[in-house]
Amino acid sequence: MRVVVTTTKSDLATAREAQKLFFEIGMEHRVRVGASLTELGLTFSQAHALRLLEPDRPLPMSALAERLFCDASNVTGIADRLESRGLVERRSADGDRRVKVLALTRAGVELRKRVLVIMSEPPAAIAGLSLADQRALREILSRAVDLLRAGQV
Secondary structure, three states, rough: OOOOOOOHHHHHHHHHHHHHHHHHHHHHHHHHEEEEEOOOOHHHHHHHHHOOOOOOOOOOOHHHHHHHHHHHHHHHHHHHHHHHOOOOOEEEEEEEEEEEEEEHHHHHHHHHHHHHHHOOOHHHHOOOOOOHHHHHHHHHHHHHHHHHHOOOO
């Protein structure tokens, strides 16, 4: 059963204002993260792909494209660049040689660890809040994600 969340016009205005603020924080943070990733020789898309690939769990390129919200041809370019650096390798999927999967190499696993640290750093604007405010924000966002995961929004 899917629950439809209804809001009043004033609620929607408040939600839009919150989204605007959330977006501003996120964009500023992406610039900072991007600079750190550039030092590793990665674009944001390449780093995001490494983040989505799990050690010892090859992922079909089509599934990676879905998770990156991009066209399969874009994943081919990302995979080409990661493969040329020895971070991933293409393999045929078990049971279907037509399907290509990406698997992290040992070097890819190590660089992925660094990427995860960089991408997990909180935005400065959030880290600068009091601990009480950080906890309140975490709880609010957790409830929003719970609604999302439950398919209620």
